[in-house]
Amino acid sequence: MRTRHLAAIGLTAAMLAAGCGGADPAGPAPAAGAESAPGAAAQGVTPVDGCADPDATGEKITGTLKVGWSAALSGPLAQAVGAVIDGMKARFEVANAAGGVGGVKLEVVAKDDAFNPEKAKANVNELIQKDGVHVLNTFGSGQLNAVADDQNEACVPLLFGQASVPAYRDAKNFPWTTEYLPSAEVEMAVVVEQLKKKYPDGATVALAVNQTESGQGYAQGFKKAVEGTNLKIIKEAPLTDPNAAATTLKASGAQVLVDAGVTTDCLTLSMAVGRAGWKPDTFIQPANCVDGKSLYEPAGEAADGQQIMVWLKDPGNPIYAEDEAVKRYLADMEAQGNKAPLNNYSVNGWAIADLLVDVFTTAASSPDGLSRLGIMNTARTQEYHPPMFIDGVDWKMSPTQALGIMAFRPFVWSAEKKTFEPAGDVVDISHNYAQGN
Numbered sequence: 001m002r003t004r005h006l007a008a009i010g011l012t013a014a015m016l017a018a019g020c021g022g023a024d025p026a027g028p029a030p031a032a033g034a035e036s037a038p039g040a041a042a043q044g045v046t047p048v049d050g051c052a053d054p055d056a057t058g059e060k061i062t063g064t065l066k067v068g069w070s071a072a073l074s075g076p077l078a079q080a081v082g083a084v085i086d087g088m089k090a091r092f093e094v095a096n097a098a099g100g101v102g103g104v105k106l107e108v109v110a111k112d113d114a115f116n117p118e119k120a121k122a123n124v125n126e127l128i129q130k131d132g133v134h135v136l137n138t139f140g141s142g143q144l145n146a147v148a149d150d151q152n153e154a155c156v157p158l159l160f161g162q163a164s165v166p167a168y169r170d171a172k173n174f175p176w177t178t179e180y181l182p183s184a185e186v187e188m189a190v191v192v193e194q195l196k197k198k199y200p201d202g203a204t205v206a207l208a209v210n211q212t213e214s215g216q217g218y219a220q221g222f223k224k225a226v227e228g229t230n231l232k233i234i235k236e237a238p239l240t241d242p243n244a245a246a247t248t249l250k251a252s253g254a255q256v257l258v259d260a261g262v263t264t265d266c267l268t269l270s271m272a273v274g275r276a277g278w279k280p281d282t283f284i285q286p287a288n289c290v291d292g293k294s295l296y297e298p299a300g301e302a303a304d305g306q307q308i309m310v311w312l313k314d315p316g317n318p319i320y321a322e323d324e325a326v327k328r329y330l331a332d333m334e335a336q337g338n339k340a341p342l343n344n345y346s347v348n349g350w351a352i353a354d355l356l357v358d359v360f361t362t363a364a365s366s367p368d369g370l371s372r373l374g375i376m377n378t379a380r381t382q383e384y385h386p387p388m389f390i391d392g393v394d395w396k397m398s399p400t401q402a403l404g405i406m407a408f409r410p411f412v413w414s415a416e417k418k419t420f421e422p423a424g425d426v427v428d429i430s431h432n433y434a435q436g437n
Contacts, residue, residue: 068128125150
């Protein structure tokens with residue numbers, strides 16, 4: 001990854017004191033059932049002097065606001081990725097039916113990159129230059145690496161990127177990029193907090209690591225979080241061969257198994273551990289392994305009791321049967337003809353779209369208006385609770401802390417009930433970052 005050297009943001013005390021973005025309840029197309037922080041977007045947060053065409057960033061968006069996706073619409077991730085985009089489209093249709101954002105309609109433009117970074121780079125250039133999109137998104141850390149330089153030079157906001165690479169939380173070098181997936185460092189810090197409570201006298205840990213940047217990010221986040229604790233990593237193995245990893249890690253005798261992996265590792269590692277006849281006392285899966293039907297049910301008893309950190313409500317989970325936000329979501333999805341409303345990836349897409357609608361609505365009433373600059377400034381200062389986020393989990397952004405999700409609720413998989421069950425209250429560590437820890 002090439003590091004970009006744009007001018008420093010140069011935050012002033014006035015910027016730091018500025019209100020955080022949130023949808024005006026009286027404004028156009030508010031997110032259904034949403035609660036949002038008051039105040040308008042902070043002006044001056046996002047620099048434009050490094051842009052190829054600085055003046056264009058302030059041009060008002062009219063007619064249709066296009067969100068361009070480069071995504072794996074083919075290959076092994078196609079089903080999950082397609083469900084995310086379908087969830088987003090459904091949420092946009094709800095907004096459009098309510099008049100859009102001040103009359104501006106929302107549209108998704110998706111191009112297939114087959115999870116190939118070079119293809120993602122070509123797609124993003126085409127989305128910017130040919131399709132004229134106003135906002136971008138992509139799936140995968142490698143894809144984000146490939147597109148971020150061009151996208152920042154063009155000053156087209158890439159919002160809620162489906163990756164968790166620490167570099168892109170640096171607003172100085174990547175002022176026009178934000179990520180949606182929780183920081184691996186934050187997630188692993190929450191995991192360690194849970195483990196410290198369960199094992200007050202300490203425990204031994206085995207670490208299964210995917211060799212991609214995402215997997216390495218999880219591994220490094222966990223290693224940082226266990227520093228100074230009684231938790232000890234006694235063995236680490238690559239997930240290149242899940243069966244070999246399971247055999248190697250089982251031999252360590254570790255009490256805890258942590259999967260520092262990506263979505264495709266969740267089921268394969270579970271099944272490999274089952275084949276090895278190993279039942280770790282605690283098995284931690286990453287937050288991207290949230291779809292119970294496809295990632296846990298096929299593993300049977302091998303998946304029983306596995307823990308995961310969750311930030312989204314699962315509309316198929318009985319604990320949310322009477323949740324008003326979930327009932328609204330299901331009704332809206334049915335009205336849009338969506339055939340997979342219970343799919344967690346659909347919920348994910350819906351929640352991302354909710355965040356976008358909040359950004360667009362707030363930007364429209366900000367001094368910079370509904371422009372690329374207004375959108376980016378708003379995204380950088382957004383505090384918002386998407387209705388499909390678990391109560392107690394909020395989206396929090398500031399010009400100095402681009403973390404987004406800083407709280408999770410632990411759940412464990414029940415093989416008998418074929419669902420996740422709560423395993424504690426929401427763990428919020430945002431105060432640690434406010435204190436600079």
